[in-house]
Amino acid sequence: MKSTQSAESNAVNTVLGPVSADELGVISVHEALLSVMPGAEHAFDITINRAEIFETLAAKLTGFRENGGQTIVDSSGMFGGRDVKLYEALSRTTGVHIVASTGMGPEEMLGGYFLTPQTNPPTPWPAEKFADLFTKEVTEGMVVPRVERRGAAGLVVTAANHAGMTATEESLFRGAARTALATGVAVSIRYGADAVADLGVVLDENVPADRVVVGGLDRKDAVAAGAPLQIARRGAYVALDHVGADDDVHLTDPERAALVIELVEAGFGDRILLSSNAIGVAKGQPEYDLPFSYILSTFAPLLAAQGLSDKDAQRILVGNPRDLLSAR
Known part of the structure; x- marks a missing residue:
């Protein structure tokens, strides 16, 4: 099996091929370019016009670049609307590096x-089958259904249900972890009900903690349980990835900024990742029209006003995501 992964230890798979991690610049690590609810592409009342989608996303990516952003990670995985050929065209047009992901869940x-x-009774897919599926998307290229494989995935992602991890989701997490071990890409998990326990499932597969990012840690329940500090102490990355959200589930931006300062002062500035979970174009689900540039245009100044140094800001926006995405 010939791998599409560059031999360079710090290479990152983008949709246009491997790129040196040092060229990625400011990175947003958890966004969605095109998010399609599975099945929506067949609905009679939903129009998917690729030309219109391209124009909308090109404008948003250009805005991201004009505010200093250079790389965006589409973390929607395999079946959330990922369109590799569209992303290739967007990257060429806008000059923004796009890292696409494999994986799935919840x-x-x-x-x-x-x-x-096909078992009787039905049982969840075993972890090794998920691992094989995800690994091939890194080593052979991401699947374009019924057509071909194209650019290699640069991250493996998965998520658990907020009510708690199911047996199938445990297989997903373990399969994602095995892909990380086999390929050198990092694994990104969205925890279910217990962030520390869900991280433990991945670490149980012997993945080094610094190759794992735990998302959703700006949820109020995570903060109330002390999960961000616990995750950082275990050596994994703490993703505060709903920056700009205004709802009952997540922290407000001032609270989120205070948490960033708290983590930095506790010595964990090298464990923090920021993103907005913004959706460029949504089909079959509510729009979430937050600019990809929101962190740079709005949240970064708030962090500076709360005392975050330029050095720490650079580490959080450039250094940490670069280290995470660098294949090892």
Whole structure:
């Protein structure tokens, strides 16, 4: 099996091929370019016009670049609307590096093929089957259905249900971890009900903690449980990845900024990642029209006003995500 992964230890897979991590600049590590609810592409009342989608996303990526952003990670995984050929054209047009991801989850978003394999009684897919599926998307290229494989995935992502990890989701997490071990890419998890326990499932597969990012840690329940500090102490990356969200589930931006300062003062500035979970174009689900540039234009000044140094800001926006994405 010939790998599309560059031999360079600090290379990152983008949709246009491997790029030196030192060229990535300011990185947003958890966004969605095109997010399509599975099945929505077949709905009679939903229009998917690729030309219109391209124009919308090109404008948003250009705005991201004009505010200093250079790389964006589409962390939607395999079946959330990922369109590799579209992303290639967007990257060429806008000059923004795009890192696409493999992986899937939570269970409620999976198709029946992954839930009811041909066993009697049906059992969840084993971790090794998920690992094989994800690994090939890194080593052979991401699947364009019924056509071909194209650029290699640069990250493996998965998520658990907020009510708690299911048996299928444990297989997903373990499969993602095994892909990280086999390929050198990092693994990004969205925790379910217990961030520390869900991280433990991945670490149980012997993945080094500094190759794992735990997302959703700006949820109020995570902060109330002390999860951000616990995750950082274990050596994994702490993703505050709903910057700009205004809801009952997540911290406000001032609270989120205070948490960043707290983590830095505790000595964990090298464990922090920021993103907005923004959606460029949504189909079959509510729009979330937050600019990809929001962190740079709005949140970074708030951090500076709360006392974050330029050095720490550079580390959080450039150094940490660069280190995470560098294949090892």
